[in-house]
């Protein structure tokens with residue numbers, strides 16, 4: 001059994017309207033120099049919400065304000081019915097009493113403390129005895145795979161190891177809300193996948209209420225129930241992840257919604273789709289057959305044919321062309337509903353050069369074949385979506 005599972009909260013997240021005493025309710029207006037952040041964000045218990053937006057749109061300012069690191073001019077923030085900030089009433093609960101775990105790009109560990117003491121710090125502040133806090137810390141370090149590094153100081157840890165310790169530290173306080181501010185942003189390409197995998201598992205398996213800032217749309221796809229898109233300090237779009245990516249209304253969401261996604265369940269060959277089909281692909285990390293998953297590929301990896309292609313591609317789909325969208329150097333062909341194809345093929349995109357479009361002589365309504373090599377398809381475990 002995955003040890004992280006024992007953090008799973010009893011009681012599934014409730015559907016429907018969020019009651020004032022549940023989850024996070026935040027209304028924040030605040031200035032940073034000339035910049036104004038003016039947003040309202042709610043997160044239900046057990047929900048994972050990804051905050052996306054261009055550089056300087058206010059994502060970190062929002063997280064810092066929720067964590068109690070910035071004093072906002074005008075705000076009311078409640079978490080699980082506790083008022084953390086109410087500027088009108090003069091309430092500002094200090095950061096360490098908020099029961100909020102914050103994990104940012106830099107691990108920001110105390111340099112003079114070993115890994116165990118860094119993790120034990122939160123429980124100690126919360127009134128746990130020295131031994132209990134050390135035992136909690138040791139457990140958390142084991143759960144993120146660095147138990148053997150407990151006695152090391154941060155200077156003797158790699159970036160990836162330090163970030164794992166920081167994850168253990170953020171979770172050791174059993175936070176009511178976990179704030180993740182681009183937690184993989186500062187890791188090098190070798191260290192990032194393992195840390196990402198640990199954190200994804202924590203968030204996916206534990207029912208931890210989480211607000212995640214990321215630039216990586218894949219993190220949002222595999223982790224987030226809902227997306228909130230910020231631009232210039234305001235919420236320009238929000239909704240269930242699949243909906244926002246399928247029908248983006250803001251320019252930013254449209255730009256990131258570029259990946260082809262097929263939902264289903266992990267299978268030995270890749271992904272099993274709900275209609276009994278298979279998408280052949282390569283698992284991105286440990287994923288058990290039957291686990292909810294999504295197959296992901298780039299539209300540029302899709303080859304388009306008029307006749308069914310022979311040869312090596314493992315994934316060959318009949319599609320009916322819904323439309324053509326010029327996108328810079330390429331033309332995006334969008335699949336519509338096809339009488340001969342699987343239902344999940346609708347909406348898939350293929351990027352081809354204008355020359356290839358001219359050569360194929362295709363137009364809306366044409367029946368075509370999309371082909372994708374299995375090596376171009378990655379299969380990622382996803383959170384079981386809330387209904």
Ligand SMILES: Nc1ncnc2c1ncn2[C@@H]1O[C@H](COP(=O)(O)OP(=O)(O)OP(=O)(O)O)[C@@H](O)[C@H]1O
Pocket residue numbers: 032033034035053054055056057058059060061062
């Ligand atoms: N201490 C500060 N003093 C003045 N302006 C600030 C300060 N901190 C942030 N800002 C400004 O506030 C705006 C929002 O910054 P913030 O870091 O919240 O954006 P972000 O969406 O997290 O950006 P990024 O994706 O680049 O991290 C920016 O215009 C930034 O220049």
